[in-house]
Amino acid sequence: MTQSAFTLIECRGDLVLAALCVGQFRAPCQIEADRLIVRAGEPVMAALRALGIDVVPAPEGAVFTPAPSFAPEGPHLRAARTHVSRHHDDEAPDEDFSPGSNA
Numbered sequence: 156m157t158q159s160a161f162t163l164i165e166c167r168g169d170l171v172l173a174a175l176c177v178g179q180f181r182a183p184c185q186i187e188a189d190r191l192i193v194r195a196g197e198p199v200m201a202a203l204r205a206l207g208i209d210v211v212p213a214p215e216g217a218v219f220t221p222a223p224s225f226a227p228e229g230p231h232l233r234a235a236r237t238h239v240s241r242h243h244d245d246e247a248p249d250e251d252f253s254p255g256s257n258a
Contacts, residue, residue, distance in 0.1 A: 163213040166191040166203060173208045183221035192219055 166173045167190050174191060177184045180199045185192040192213050193199065203210050213219070 161194050161196050162200070163217060163219055164193050164195050164200060164203075165211050165213045165217075166193060167209040167211075168207060172206055173203060176202050176206055176208070181224075183219075185219055185221050192217060194219065194221070 166177075170186075170189075170191055174184065174186070177191065177193050177195070177199065180195070180202070182196075182199050183194045195203075200210050
């Protein structure tokens with residue numbers, strides 16, 4: 156899709172539902188108290204309308220400053236963090252994991 160195929164739109168209605176929909180499409184979005192301003196293509200606009208969200212072109216001259224996407228900064232924040240607890244390994248399991256009969 157080319158850049159010209161995107162339109163700056165204003166969404167009103169259930170903003171939580173609208174934000175979830177916009178997020179699924181990874182569309183840039185400016186969040187305000189009573190509306191979302193989104194740079195959207197036709198698939199995003201169709202999905203929003205299908206959910207009952209009011210979608211209209213953004214007013215001429217509307218300032219568009221989308222919220223930054225979450226992206227951890229620095230290599231130390233990108234590492235997966237896991238915690239595995241092994242202190243219960245010597246206890247008997249709560250469930251019987253032996254092969255059972257299908258009879």
